[in-house]
Amino acid sequence: xxxxxxxxIDDDDDILKITQLNLEKLGYRVLLSRNGDDGFQKxxxxxxxxxxxxxxxxxxxxxxxxxxxxxxIS
Amino acid sequence: MTAYGSRKVAIDAxxxxxxxxxxxxxxxxxxxxxxxxxxxxKSVRKENVNLKEKLEEREKKxxxxxxxxxxxxxxxxxxxxxxxxxxxxxxxxxxIVAQEFINPLSIFSGYLQFLIKHGDKDKSILVKMxxxxxxxxxxxxxxxxxxxxxxNIIFELVHINHIIDEVLREVEEKFLEKDIRLIKNFHIxxxxxxxxxxQIYCALYNxxxxxxxxxxNNGEISILTKYNSSKMYIExxxxxxxxxxxxxxKILTPFFTTKPPGKGLGLGLSIVNxxxxxxxxxxxxxxxxxxxxxxxxxxxxxx
Numbered sequence: 001x002x003x004x005x006x007x008x009i010d011d012d013d014d015i016l017k018i019t020q021l022n023l024e025k026l027g028y029r030v031l032l033s034r035n036g037d038d039g040f041q042k043x044x045x046x047x048x049x050x051x052x053x054x055x056x057x058x059x060x061x062x063x064x065x066x067x068x069x070x071x072x073i074s
Numbered sequence: 075m076t077a078y079g080s081r082k083v084a085i086d087a088x089x090x091x092x093x094x095x096x097x098x099x100x101x102x103x104x105x106x107x108x109x110x111x112x113x114x115x116k117s118v119r120k121e122n123v124n125l126k127e128k129l130e131e132r133e134k135k136x137x138x139x140x141x142x143x144x145x146x147x148x149x150x151x152x153x154x155x156x157x158x159x160x161x162x163x164x165x166x167x168x169x170i171v172a173q174e175f176i177n178p179l180s181i182f183s184g185y186l187q188f189l190i191k192h193g194d195k196d197k198s199i200l201v202k203m204x205x206x207x208x209x210x211x212x213x214x215x216x217x218x219x220x221x222x223x224x225x226n227i228i229f230e231l232v233h234i235n236h237i238i239d240e241v242l243r244e245v246e247e248k249f250l251e252k253d254i255r256l257i258k259n260f261h262i263x264x265x266x267x268x269x270x271x272x273q274i275y276c277a278l279y280n281x282x283x284x285x286x287x288x289x290x291n292n293g294e295i296s297i298l299t300k301y302n303s304s305k306m307y308i309e310x311x312x313x314x315x316x317x318x319x320x321x322x323x324k325i326l327t328p329f330f331t332t333k334p335p336g337k338g339l340g341l342g343l344s345i346v347n348x349x350x351x352x353x354x355x356x357x358x359x360x361x362x363x364x365x366x367x368x369x370x371x372x373x374x375x376x377x
Contacts, residue, residue: 018184
């Protein structure tokens with residue numbers, strides 16, 4: 001198991017599942033989120049190494065999440 | 075991540091500061107290369123190790139896969155000389171229909187590719203694949219139903235309450251998923267009417283599905299049936315987001331939808347409308363933004 005944590009944000013459960021399955025096979029620890037608000041909270045809490053977000057997610061767009069968090073994660 | 079065909083959106087996102095993009099449907103290899111690139115990028119910065127060559131190699135590979143993927147996704151309508159000029163309305167409909175099938179099929183293929191590569195004893199993936207095929211089947215059914223709803227009408231004696239109960243059994247899971255409260259106000263002694271039970275089922279199914287889609291979690295949907303000496307009334311009311319005034323006159327138009335691409339053909343309500351007309355009935359729609367919508371179907375008891 002690798003150390004890195006990846007957060008995936010998408011409102012489509014199937015997209016989340018497929019992305020999770022593939023990333024877990026690569027050995028990453030995967031966290032999932034179905035909307036922008038929740039995704040942003042998870043970023044604060046678990047500080048993932050990489051965030052993969054859909055462009056259009058409910059409650060906060062992918063770009064908004066990114067802008068709001070730019071200082072905090074690389 | 076961005077949806078099929080929205081490369082422009084992706085490039086815009088990059089300009090606004092995203093590091094990279096993947097266009098859905100992605101292929102697993104593309105995803106893993108991009109993810110590893112960025113994870114490595116991060117550790118490179120941390121450890122100050124020069125992995126530039128390795129990264130460039132990967133970059134090349136990603137570009138190659140992306141362009142291969144793009145070519146695979148492009149639709150060709152033949153060469154310049156025999157290009158058929160379609161009216162923009164047809165092109166739009168073709169796009170809606172294509173998207174409706176591409177989305178579930180690429181999800182299906184995403185699961186399938188995972189199974190091919192890794193195998194899995196977990197049956198839940200197969201169940202998910204089966205569900206995505208159900209979506210495709212629903213779209214096909216809608217298209218077929220829409221194209222020949224005037225043919226093959228079979229009138230028989232039907233009990234409206236029983237048909238609604240059948241519909242409700244079919245969508246029970248969706249009510250549970252969103253924790254929506256169902257209120258049934260059925261008139262107990264409702265008389266049978268002469269109608270095509272398949273068509274009435276299909277119309278009510280689409281109305282209930284719509285109500286569920288536009289109702290928030292923990293919302294409420296009520297279904298009422300009543301009658302008088304000449305008419306039968308079915309009323310489906312939700313407390314969802316409602317219909318914007320400017321859309322009220324359009325929602326019965328085929329292929330009109332306010333759902334995002336890939337979430338519906340926009341045929342549901344036009345199917346409802348066709349069915350009601352086949353039964354010499356009318357449909358009334360009342361709606362208030364953020365308060366909910368009410369669809370009232372009125373069918374004469376004798377045709």
